[in-house]
Amino acid sequence: MEMRELIESITRELLKNMPIDKLALPKVLYIFCDSTAHEPFYEQFIKLSNHGICHDILFLDGETSSWLGMHRIECGGAGKVIATDEYAPAPLELPKEYDGIVIPEIDLDNAARVVTGMKGTIKAEIIFSALLLEKFVIIGEDIPGLKRSDRRCLRTLSLTAPYHKLFLKQIEEMKELGIEFRPQKDLADAVIQRLKGKKQAQPMGGEAEPVQEEPIFFSGKLLTSDWIMSQSRFPHQQISIQKGTIISPLAQDLLREMGITVQYIAKG
Template structure:
Protein backbone atom coordinates (compact mmCIF):
# COMPACT_ATOMS: atom_id res chain seq x y z
CA UNK A 1 0.00 0.00 0.00
CA UNK A 2 1.49 3.34 -1.03
CA UNK A 3 1.36 6.51 1.06
CA UNK A 4 -1.65 7.94 -0.77
CA UNK A 5 -3.73 4.82 -0.18
CA UNK A 6 -2.65 4.66 3.46
CA UNK A 7 -3.65 8.29 4.07
CA UNK A 8 -6.98 7.74 2.34
CA UNK A 9 -7.65 4.62 4.42
CA UNK A 10 -6.85 6.42 7.69
CA UNK A 11 -9.01 9.38 6.69
CA UNK A 12 -11.93 7.09 5.89
CA UNK A 13 -11.65 5.40 9.29
CA UNK A 14 -11.50 8.74 11.10
CA UNK A 15 -14.53 10.08 9.28
CA UNK A 16 -16.47 6.89 9.91
CA UNK A 17 -15.64 7.01 13.63
CA UNK A 18 -16.69 10.67 13.80
CA UNK A 19 -19.95 10.04 11.97
CA UNK A 20 -20.73 6.94 13.97
CA UNK A 21 -21.68 8.94 17.06
CA UNK A 22 -23.79 11.43 15.09
CA UNK A 23 -27.40 11.03 14.06
CA UNK A 24 -27.69 9.74 10.51
CA UNK A 25 -28.91 12.46 8.22
CA UNK A 26 -30.86 11.74 5.03
CA UNK A 27 -28.84 12.11 1.85
CA UNK A 28 -29.97 12.43 -1.75
CA UNK A 29 -28.02 12.02 -4.97
CA UNK A 30 -28.44 14.75 -7.60
CA UNK A 31 -27.59 13.78 -11.18
CA UNK A 32 -26.70 16.59 -13.57
CA UNK A 33 -25.97 16.50 -17.29
CA UNK A 34 -22.63 18.29 -16.98
CA UNK A 35 -20.43 20.15 -14.53
CA UNK A 36 -22.25 23.47 -14.99
CA UNK A 37 -25.88 22.31 -14.83
CA UNK A 38 -25.91 22.41 -11.01
CA UNK A 39 -25.17 26.14 -10.68
CA UNK A 40 -28.83 27.35 -10.76
CA UNK A 41 -29.58 24.97 -7.86
CA UNK A 42 -27.23 26.63 -5.32
CA UNK A 43 -30.12 28.13 -3.32
CA UNK A 44 -31.95 24.81 -3.27
CA UNK A 45 -28.86 23.09 -1.88
CA UNK A 46 -28.77 25.69 0.90
CA UNK A 47 -32.44 24.98 1.67
CA UNK A 48 -31.70 21.25 1.90
CA UNK A 49 -28.75 21.87 4.20
CA UNK A 50 -30.86 24.10 6.44
CA UNK A 51 -33.35 21.23 6.81
CA UNK A 52 -30.64 18.71 7.70
CA UNK A 53 -30.63 16.94 4.32
CA UNK A 54 -27.28 16.10 2.76
CA UNK A 55 -26.64 15.65 -0.94
CA UNK A 56 -24.03 14.42 -3.38
CA UNK A 57 -23.70 15.52 -7.00
CA UNK A 58 -23.06 13.18 -9.92
CA UNK A 59 -21.82 14.92 -13.07
CA UNK A 60 -22.46 13.07 -16.30
CA UNK A 61 -19.43 13.12 -18.58
CA UNK A 62 -21.52 11.54 -21.32
CA UNK A 63 -24.32 9.04 -21.80
CA UNK A 64 -22.30 6.18 -20.32
CA UNK A 65 -19.80 7.86 -18.00
CA UNK A 66 -19.90 10.24 -15.05
CA UNK A 67 -17.97 11.68 -12.13
CA UNK A 68 -18.86 11.27 -8.44
CA UNK A 69 -16.22 13.20 -6.54
CA UNK A 70 -12.88 11.96 -7.84
CA UNK A 71 -14.23 8.62 -9.02
CA UNK A 72 -15.08 7.97 -12.64
CA UNK A 73 -18.12 5.73 -13.18
CA UNK A 74 -18.70 4.08 -16.52
CA UNK A 75 -21.65 2.16 -17.93
CA UNK A 76 -20.75 -0.43 -20.54
CA UNK A 77 -24.22 -1.87 -20.96
CA UNK A 78 -26.18 -4.68 -19.36
CA UNK A 79 -24.12 -7.58 -18.01
CA UNK A 80 -20.80 -5.74 -17.94
CA UNK A 81 -18.65 -4.51 -15.07
CA UNK A 82 -19.12 -0.77 -14.70
CA UNK A 83 -16.18 0.87 -12.92
CA UNK A 84 -12.88 2.31 -14.08
CA UNK A 85 -11.06 2.57 -10.77
CA UNK A 86 -11.04 0.33 -7.73
CA UNK A 87 -13.17 2.65 -5.60
CA UNK A 88 -15.76 3.66 -8.20
CA UNK A 89 -19.18 2.07 -7.65
CA UNK A 90 -21.31 0.75 -10.48
CA UNK A 91 -24.45 2.79 -11.31
CA UNK A 92 -26.63 -0.04 -9.98
CA UNK A 93 -24.89 0.22 -6.60
CA UNK A 94 -25.33 3.97 -6.09
CA UNK A 95 -28.96 4.05 -4.83
CA UNK A 96 -28.01 1.76 -1.93
CA UNK A 97 -26.16 4.65 -0.27
CA UNK A 98 -28.89 7.29 -0.66
CA UNK A 99 -32.37 8.01 0.60
CA UNK A 100 -33.49 9.23 -2.80
CA UNK A 101 -32.42 10.17 -6.32
CA UNK A 102 -33.04 13.61 -7.85
CA UNK A 103 -32.69 14.13 -11.60
CA UNK A 104 -33.54 17.73 -12.53
CA UNK A 105 -33.50 17.05 -16.28
CA UNK A 106 -34.52 13.99 -18.26
CA UNK A 107 -34.40 13.62 -22.05
CA UNK A 108 -36.34 11.59 -24.61
CA UNK A 109 -33.72 8.84 -24.85
CA UNK A 110 -33.44 8.23 -21.11
CA UNK A 111 -37.20 8.58 -20.57
CA UNK A 112 -37.79 5.92 -23.23
CA UNK A 113 -35.24 3.59 -21.62
CA UNK A 114 -36.77 3.98 -18.16
CA UNK A 115 -40.38 3.62 -19.33
CA UNK A 116 -39.59 0.43 -21.26
CA UNK A 117 -37.27 -1.09 -18.65
CA UNK A 118 -34.07 -0.73 -20.68
CA UNK A 119 -30.60 0.09 -19.33
CA UNK A 120 -27.43 1.23 -21.05
CA UNK A 121 -27.07 4.75 -19.63
CA UNK A 122 -26.14 6.07 -16.18
CA UNK A 123 -29.56 7.64 -15.56
CA UNK A 124 -31.52 4.60 -16.74
CA UNK A 125 -29.52 2.20 -14.58
CA UNK A 126 -29.69 4.36 -11.46
CA UNK A 127 -33.45 4.90 -11.81
CA UNK A 128 -33.98 1.17 -12.36
CA UNK A 129 -31.94 0.29 -9.29
CA UNK A 130 -33.62 2.92 -7.10
CA UNK A 131 -37.14 1.79 -8.04
CA UNK A 132 -36.26 -1.87 -7.46
CA UNK A 133 -34.91 -0.95 -4.02
CA UNK A 134 -38.00 1.11 -3.21
CA UNK A 135 -36.08 4.38 -3.10
CA UNK A 136 -37.86 7.57 -4.26
CA UNK A 137 -36.87 9.02 -7.63
CA UNK A 138 -37.69 12.69 -8.26
CA UNK A 139 -37.43 14.05 -11.82
CA UNK A 140 -37.87 17.58 -13.15
CA UNK A 141 -41.19 17.90 -14.96
CA UNK A 142 -40.67 21.23 -16.77
CA UNK A 143 -37.95 20.04 -19.14
CA UNK A 144 -37.79 20.22 -22.96
CA UNK A 145 -36.88 16.55 -23.43
CA UNK A 146 -33.83 17.30 -25.54
CA UNK A 147 -30.31 16.94 -24.11
CA UNK A 148 -28.26 20.00 -23.22
CA UNK A 149 -25.52 18.90 -25.62
CA UNK A 150 -28.06 18.41 -28.42
CA UNK A 151 -29.56 21.84 -27.78
CA UNK A 152 -26.15 23.43 -28.14
CA UNK A 153 -25.29 21.39 -31.24
CA UNK A 154 -28.62 21.74 -33.07
CA UNK A 155 -29.28 25.31 -31.85
CA UNK A 156 -32.82 24.47 -30.78
CA UNK A 157 -34.54 24.50 -27.40
CA UNK A 158 -37.41 22.06 -27.83
CA UNK A 159 -38.51 18.87 -29.53
CA UNK A 160 -40.82 18.99 -32.57
CA UNK A 161 -44.46 18.11 -32.01
CA UNK A 162 -44.41 14.34 -32.68
CA UNK A 163 -41.28 13.83 -30.56
CA UNK A 164 -42.79 15.97 -27.78
CA UNK A 165 -45.91 13.78 -27.78
CA UNK A 166 -43.72 10.68 -27.59
CA UNK A 167 -41.72 12.22 -24.75
CA UNK A 168 -44.87 12.97 -22.72
CA UNK A 169 -46.04 9.40 -23.29
CA UNK A 170 -42.79 8.08 -21.84
CA UNK A 171 -43.13 10.40 -18.83
CA UNK A 172 -46.54 8.83 -18.13
CA UNK A 173 -44.86 5.42 -18.33
CA UNK A 174 -42.28 6.55 -15.79
CA UNK A 175 -45.07 7.67 -13.46
CA UNK A 176 -46.63 4.23 -13.71
CA UNK A 177 -43.32 2.73 -12.55
CA UNK A 178 -43.24 5.01 -9.50
CA UNK A 179 -41.13 7.96 -10.63
CA UNK A 180 -42.30 11.26 -9.13
CA UNK A 181 -42.10 14.65 -10.83
CA UNK A 182 -41.68 18.21 -9.59
CA UNK A 183 -40.80 21.58 -11.08
CA UNK A 184 -37.05 22.15 -11.31
CA UNK A 185 -37.20 25.23 -9.09
CA UNK A 186 -39.17 23.31 -6.48
CA UNK A 187 -37.18 20.09 -6.22
CA UNK A 188 -35.69 21.00 -2.84
CA UNK A 189 -39.17 21.73 -1.45
CA UNK A 190 -40.40 18.36 -2.76
CA UNK A 191 -37.47 16.55 -1.14
CA UNK A 192 -38.00 18.38 2.16
CA UNK A 193 -41.71 17.46 2.17
CA UNK A 194 -40.87 13.85 1.36
CA UNK A 195 -38.35 13.59 4.19
CA UNK A 196 -40.81 15.23 6.60
CA UNK A 197 -43.43 12.66 5.57
CA UNK A 198 -40.93 9.85 6.16
CA UNK A 199 -40.05 11.22 9.59
CA UNK A 200 -43.72 11.64 10.45
CA UNK A 201 -44.45 8.05 9.44
CA UNK A 202 -41.56 6.83 11.59
CA UNK A 203 -42.90 8.77 14.58
CA UNK A 204 -46.42 7.48 14.04
CA UNK A 205 -45.16 3.91 13.68
CA UNK A 206 -43.20 4.24 16.91
CA UNK A 207 -46.22 5.56 18.79
CA UNK A 208 -48.60 2.98 17.35
CA UNK A 209 -50.79 5.69 15.79
CA UNK A 210 -52.07 5.80 12.23
CA UNK A 211 -51.85 8.59 9.72
CA UNK A 212 -54.97 10.76 9.47
CA UNK A 213 -57.58 9.75 6.95
CA UNK A 214 -56.96 12.86 4.86
CA UNK A 215 -53.49 11.59 4.01
CA UNK A 216 -54.63 8.20 2.74
CA UNK A 217 -54.10 7.64 -1.01
CA UNK A 218 -56.97 8.14 -3.43
CA UNK A 219 -58.30 4.88 -4.84
CA UNK A 220 -58.53 6.18 -8.41
CA UNK A 221 -56.32 4.38 -10.94
CA UNK A 222 -56.84 7.07 -13.59
CA UNK A 223 -57.04 10.76 -12.69
CA UNK A 224 -58.69 12.91 -15.36
CA UNK A 225 -59.18 16.66 -15.59
CA UNK A 226 -62.95 16.23 -14.99
CA UNK A 227 -62.25 14.26 -11.82
CA UNK A 228 -59.91 16.96 -10.52
CA UNK A 229 -62.48 19.68 -11.24
CA UNK A 230 -65.18 17.70 -9.44
CA UNK A 231 -63.26 17.60 -6.15
CA UNK A 232 -64.31 20.19 -3.57
CA UNK A 233 -60.82 20.55 -2.15
CA UNK A 234 -57.53 18.75 -1.60
CA UNK A 235 -56.27 18.46 2.02
CA UNK A 236 -52.90 20.17 2.48
CA UNK A 237 -52.98 21.07 -1.25
CA UNK A 238 -51.85 17.53 -1.99
CA UNK A 239 -53.18 14.64 -4.08
CA UNK A 240 -51.91 11.30 -2.79
CA UNK A 241 -52.03 8.35 -5.19
CA UNK A 242 -50.80 4.81 -5.11
CA UNK A 243 -47.90 3.80 -7.36
CA UNK A 244 -49.29 2.78 -10.71
CA UNK A 245 -52.04 5.40 -10.79
CA UNK A 246 -52.06 7.46 -14.01
CA UNK A 247 -52.59 11.22 -14.17
CA UNK A 248 -53.59 12.46 -17.62
CA UNK A 249 -51.58 15.39 -19.05
CA UNK A 250 -54.66 17.66 -18.96
CA UNK A 251 -55.33 16.68 -15.34
CA UNK A 252 -51.70 17.48 -14.49
CA UNK A 253 -52.15 20.95 -16.01
CA UNK A 254 -55.28 21.54 -13.92
CA UNK A 255 -53.49 20.37 -10.76
CA UNK A 256 -50.62 22.80 -11.46
CA UNK A 257 -53.09 25.66 -11.91
CA UNK A 258 -54.64 24.84 -8.54
CA UNK A 259 -51.24 24.49 -6.88
CA UNK A 260 -51.85 20.83 -6.03
CA UNK A 261 -48.82 18.62 -5.44
CA UNK A 262 -49.04 14.96 -6.52
CA UNK A 263 -47.47 12.34 -4.23
CA UNK A 264 -47.19 8.63 -4.85
CA UNK A 265 -47.13 6.06 -2.05
CA UNK A 266 -46.97 2.29 -1.98
Protein backbone atom coordinates (compact mmCIF):
# COMPACT_ATOMS: atom_id res chain seq x y z
CA MET A 1 0.00 0.00 0.00
CA GLU A 2 1.38 3.41 -0.99
CA MET A 3 2.00 6.03 1.70
CA ARG A 4 -0.65 8.36 0.27
CA GLU A 5 -3.27 5.63 0.29
CA LEU A 6 -2.31 4.61 3.82
CA ILE A 7 -2.63 8.19 5.11
CA GLU A 8 -5.98 8.58 3.36
CA SER A 9 -7.26 5.35 4.88
CA ILE A 10 -6.18 6.35 8.40
CA THR A 11 -7.69 9.83 8.01
CA ARG A 12 -11.02 8.39 6.89
CA GLU A 13 -11.08 6.04 9.87
CA LEU A 14 -10.31 8.84 12.32
CA LEU A 15 -12.97 11.12 10.86
CA LYS A 16 -15.50 8.31 10.92
CA ASN A 17 -14.91 7.66 14.63
CA MET A 18 -14.85 11.28 15.75
CA PRO A 19 -17.52 11.76 18.45
CA ILE A 20 -18.42 15.24 17.17
CA ASP A 21 -20.26 13.65 14.23
CA LYS A 22 -22.43 11.62 16.54
CA LEU A 23 -23.14 14.62 18.73
CA ALA A 24 -24.12 16.73 15.74
CA LEU A 25 -26.73 14.30 14.44
CA PRO A 26 -30.23 14.27 15.94
CA LYS A 27 -31.46 10.88 17.13
CA VAL A 28 -34.85 9.38 18.03
CA LEU A 29 -35.95 6.15 19.69
CA TYR A 30 -38.69 4.01 18.15
CA ILE A 31 -40.53 1.68 20.55
CA PHE A 32 -42.31 -1.37 19.14
CA CYS A 33 -44.46 -4.00 20.84
CA ASP A 34 -42.46 -6.88 19.36
CA SER A 35 -39.59 -7.63 17.02
CA THR A 36 -41.80 -7.88 13.92
CA ALA A 37 -43.84 -4.70 14.36
CA HIS A 38 -41.13 -2.50 12.81
CA GLU A 39 -41.22 -4.11 9.35
CA PRO A 40 -43.92 -1.81 7.85
CA PHE A 41 -41.79 1.22 8.85
CA TYR A 42 -38.73 0.25 6.79
CA GLU A 43 -39.27 3.03 4.22
CA GLN A 44 -39.73 5.59 7.01
CA PHE A 45 -36.33 4.63 8.42
CA ILE A 46 -34.79 5.27 5.00
CA LYS A 47 -36.44 8.69 4.92
CA LEU A 48 -34.99 9.54 8.35
CA SER A 49 -31.54 8.42 7.22
CA ASN A 50 -31.77 10.57 4.09
CA HIS A 51 -32.51 13.58 6.31
CA GLY A 52 -29.50 12.92 8.56
CA ILE A 53 -31.56 11.63 11.51
CA CYS A 54 -30.34 8.59 13.43
CA HIS A 55 -32.73 6.15 15.07
CA ASP A 56 -32.58 3.25 17.49
CA ILE A 57 -35.28 0.61 17.84
CA LEU A 58 -36.55 -0.79 21.15
CA PHE A 59 -38.44 -4.08 20.97
CA LEU A 60 -40.73 -5.09 23.86
CA ASP A 61 -41.47 -8.73 23.06
CA GLY A 62 -44.05 -9.86 25.58
CA GLU A 63 -43.06 -6.96 27.91
CA THR A 64 -42.34 -9.52 30.67
CA SER A 65 -38.84 -9.80 29.24
CA SER A 66 -38.39 -6.10 29.95
CA TRP A 67 -38.77 -6.15 33.72
CA LEU A 68 -37.64 -3.14 35.72
CA GLY A 69 -36.13 -5.00 38.67
CA MET A 70 -32.91 -5.88 36.86
CA HIS A 71 -33.29 -2.99 34.41
CA ARG A 72 -33.46 -5.48 31.57
CA ILE A 73 -34.73 -4.27 28.21
CA GLU A 74 -34.41 -5.66 24.71
CA CYS A 75 -33.22 -3.25 22.04
CA GLY A 76 -31.73 -3.47 18.58
CA GLY A 77 -31.69 -0.87 15.86
CA ALA A 78 -29.85 1.02 13.17
CA GLY A 79 -27.79 3.01 15.64
CA LYS A 80 -26.87 0.52 18.34
CA VAL A 81 -27.92 -2.40 20.49
CA ILE A 82 -28.70 -1.74 24.13
CA ALA A 83 -27.48 -4.43 26.54
CA THR A 84 -30.01 -7.05 27.58
CA ASP A 85 -28.70 -7.75 31.06
CA GLU A 86 -28.40 -6.09 34.47
CA TYR A 87 -26.03 -3.49 33.01
CA ALA A 88 -28.62 -2.13 30.61
CA PRO A 89 -29.82 1.44 31.26
CA ALA A 90 -33.10 1.76 33.11
CA PRO A 91 -36.04 2.79 30.91
CA LEU A 92 -36.22 6.05 32.87
CA GLU A 93 -32.70 6.91 31.64
CA LEU A 94 -33.19 6.22 27.94
CA PRO A 95 -34.73 9.57 26.85
CA LYS A 96 -31.60 11.41 28.05
CA GLU A 97 -29.68 10.57 24.87
CA TYR A 98 -32.52 11.07 22.37
CA ASP A 99 -34.15 14.14 20.90
CA GLY A 100 -37.52 12.45 20.87
CA ILE A 101 -39.48 9.25 21.36
CA VAL A 102 -41.69 7.64 18.71
CA ILE A 103 -44.29 5.02 19.72
CA PRO A 104 -46.28 3.78 16.71
CA GLU A 105 -48.80 1.98 18.90
CA ILE A 106 -50.02 2.40 22.48
CA ASP A 107 -52.64 0.42 24.36
CA LEU A 108 -55.34 1.12 26.94
CA ASP A 109 -53.17 -0.01 29.87
CA ASN A 110 -50.16 2.16 29.06
CA ALA A 111 -52.36 5.12 28.12
CA ALA A 112 -54.05 4.94 31.54
CA ARG A 113 -50.67 4.90 33.28
CA VAL A 114 -49.43 7.89 31.30
CA VAL A 115 -52.44 10.14 31.96
CA THR A 116 -52.47 9.31 35.70
CA GLY A 117 -48.72 9.81 36.11
CA MET A 118 -48.14 6.17 36.99
CA LYS A 119 -45.10 4.20 35.91
CA GLY A 120 -44.40 0.47 36.10
CA THR A 121 -44.20 -0.37 32.39
CA ILE A 122 -41.44 0.37 29.89
CA LYS A 123 -43.55 2.71 27.74
CA ALA A 124 -44.97 4.59 30.73
CA GLU A 125 -41.47 5.03 32.24
CA ILE A 126 -39.98 6.33 29.00
CA ILE A 127 -42.88 8.70 28.22
CA PHE A 128 -42.80 10.07 31.77
CA SER A 129 -39.06 10.71 31.58
CA ALA A 130 -39.19 12.20 28.08
CA LEU A 131 -41.91 14.69 29.02
CA LEU A 132 -40.03 15.76 32.15
CA LEU A 133 -36.91 16.31 30.04
CA GLU A 134 -39.00 18.30 27.53
CA LYS A 135 -38.30 15.84 24.73
CA PHE A 136 -41.03 15.36 22.14
CA VAL A 137 -43.16 12.21 22.17
CA ILE A 138 -45.04 11.16 19.02
CA ILE A 139 -47.61 8.33 19.04
CA GLY A 140 -49.51 6.76 16.16
CA GLU A 141 -53.14 7.84 16.17
CA ASP A 142 -54.65 5.09 14.00
CA ILE A 143 -54.41 2.43 16.71
CA PRO A 144 -57.00 0.04 18.21
CA GLY A 145 -55.95 0.41 21.85
CA LEU A 146 -55.25 -3.32 22.22
CA LYS A 147 -51.76 -4.79 22.52
CA ARG A 148 -50.64 -6.92 19.60
CA SER A 149 -50.30 -9.87 21.97
CA ASP A 150 -53.86 -9.31 23.29
CA ARG A 151 -55.25 -9.20 19.77
CA ARG A 152 -53.60 -12.50 18.93
CA CYS A 153 -54.63 -14.13 22.21
CA LEU A 154 -58.25 -12.94 22.33
CA ARG A 155 -58.76 -13.11 18.55
CA THR A 156 -60.31 -9.67 18.47
CA LEU A 157 -59.17 -6.47 16.77
CA SER A 158 -60.93 -3.71 18.69
CA LEU A 159 -62.08 -2.60 22.11
CA THR A 160 -65.71 -2.69 23.15
CA ALA A 161 -67.63 0.58 22.87
CA PRO A 162 -67.22 1.60 26.56
CA TYR A 163 -63.49 0.79 26.54
CA HIS A 164 -63.03 2.59 23.22
CA LYS A 165 -64.73 5.69 24.65
CA LEU A 166 -62.39 5.54 27.64
CA PHE A 167 -59.39 5.15 25.32
CA LEU A 168 -60.39 8.21 23.27
CA LYS A 169 -60.65 10.20 26.50
CA GLN A 170 -57.15 9.09 27.48
CA ILE A 171 -55.80 10.19 24.10
CA GLU A 172 -57.18 13.68 24.62
CA GLU A 173 -55.60 13.81 28.08
CA MET A 174 -52.25 12.68 26.66
CA LYS A 175 -52.45 15.51 24.13
CA GLU A 176 -52.88 17.92 27.04
CA LEU A 177 -49.62 16.56 28.48
CA GLY A 178 -47.84 17.57 25.27
CA ILE A 179 -47.88 14.24 23.42
CA GLU A 180 -48.41 14.51 19.67
CA PHE A 181 -50.56 12.03 17.75
CA ARG A 182 -50.01 11.45 14.03
CA PRO A 183 -51.03 8.74 11.52
CA GLN A 184 -48.54 5.88 11.53
CA LYS A 185 -47.63 6.52 7.90
CA ASP A 186 -46.63 10.11 8.78
CA LEU A 187 -44.50 9.42 11.87
CA ALA A 188 -41.19 9.96 10.05
CA ASP A 189 -42.47 13.22 8.56
CA ALA A 190 -43.47 14.38 12.04
CA VAL A 191 -39.96 13.62 13.34
CA ILE A 192 -38.33 15.45 10.43
CA GLN A 193 -40.58 18.46 11.02
CA ARG A 194 -39.70 18.49 14.71
CA LEU A 195 -35.95 18.28 14.07
CA LYS A 196 -35.87 20.51 11.01
CA GLY A 197 -34.46 23.47 12.90
CA LYS A 198 -31.97 21.56 15.01
CA LYS A 199 -28.53 23.11 14.59
CA GLN A 200 -25.41 21.12 13.97
CA ALA A 201 -22.61 21.31 16.56
CA GLN A 202 -20.16 24.10 15.80
CA PRO A 203 -16.43 24.21 16.62
CA MET A 204 -15.24 26.59 19.32
CA GLY A 205 -13.99 30.01 18.34
CA GLY A 206 -16.74 31.42 16.19
CA GLU A 207 -19.01 30.43 13.37
CA ALA A 208 -18.69 27.05 11.75
CA GLU A 209 -17.01 26.98 8.39
CA PRO A 210 -18.69 25.05 5.63
CA VAL A 211 -17.28 21.54 5.38
CA GLN A 212 -16.95 19.80 2.04
CA GLU A 213 -18.19 16.30 2.81
CA GLU A 214 -16.70 13.43 0.85
CA PRO A 215 -18.61 10.27 -0.06
CA ILE A 216 -18.51 7.47 2.46
CA PHE A 217 -15.72 4.97 1.70
CA PHE A 218 -16.32 1.25 2.22
CA SER A 219 -13.05 -0.66 2.48
CA GLY A 220 -14.39 -4.19 2.98
CA LYS A 221 -14.74 -6.95 0.43
CA LEU A 222 -18.51 -7.54 0.78
CA LEU A 223 -20.98 -4.65 0.95
CA THR A 224 -24.18 -5.78 2.71
CA SER A 225 -27.56 -4.16 3.33
CA ASP A 226 -26.92 -4.28 7.12
CA TRP A 227 -23.81 -2.11 6.70
CA ILE A 228 -25.73 0.38 4.57
CA MET A 229 -28.53 0.66 7.17
CA SER A 230 -25.93 1.21 9.92
CA GLN A 231 -24.80 4.46 8.29
CA SER A 232 -26.46 7.65 9.45
CA ARG A 233 -26.13 9.50 6.14
CA PHE A 234 -24.57 9.44 2.70
CA PRO A 235 -23.08 12.81 1.63
CA HIS A 236 -24.00 13.65 -1.94
CA GLN A 237 -25.98 10.36 -2.01
CA GLN A 238 -22.80 8.54 -2.99
CA ILE A 239 -20.58 5.75 -1.69
CA SER A 240 -17.03 4.88 -2.76
CA ILE A 241 -15.76 1.30 -2.90
CA GLN A 242 -12.69 -0.43 -4.28
CA LYS A 243 -12.86 -2.26 -7.59
CA GLY A 244 -13.52 -5.93 -6.94
CA THR A 245 -15.78 -5.30 -3.94
CA ILE A 246 -18.84 -7.56 -3.97
CA ILE A 247 -22.26 -5.93 -3.47
CA SER A 248 -24.93 -8.29 -2.16
CA PRO A 249 -28.28 -8.40 -4.03
CA LEU A 250 -30.12 -6.91 -1.02
CA ALA A 251 -27.54 -4.13 -0.81
CA GLN A 252 -28.01 -3.38 -4.52
CA ASP A 253 -31.77 -3.09 -4.06
CA LEU A 254 -31.34 -0.86 -1.02
CA LEU A 255 -28.88 1.46 -2.79
CA ARG A 256 -31.33 1.74 -5.66
CA GLU A 257 -34.25 2.55 -3.33
CA MET A 258 -32.23 5.18 -1.47
CA GLY A 259 -30.96 6.74 -4.69
CA ILE A 260 -27.30 6.22 -3.79
CA THR A 261 -24.72 5.94 -6.57
CA VAL A 262 -21.60 3.78 -6.33
CA GLN A 263 -18.16 5.16 -7.22
CA TYR A 264 -15.44 2.58 -7.86
CA ILE A 265 -11.86 3.42 -6.85
CA ALA A 266 -8.93 1.51 -8.31
CA LYS A 267 -6.61 -0.24 -5.84
CA GLY A 268 -3.26 1.51 -5.46
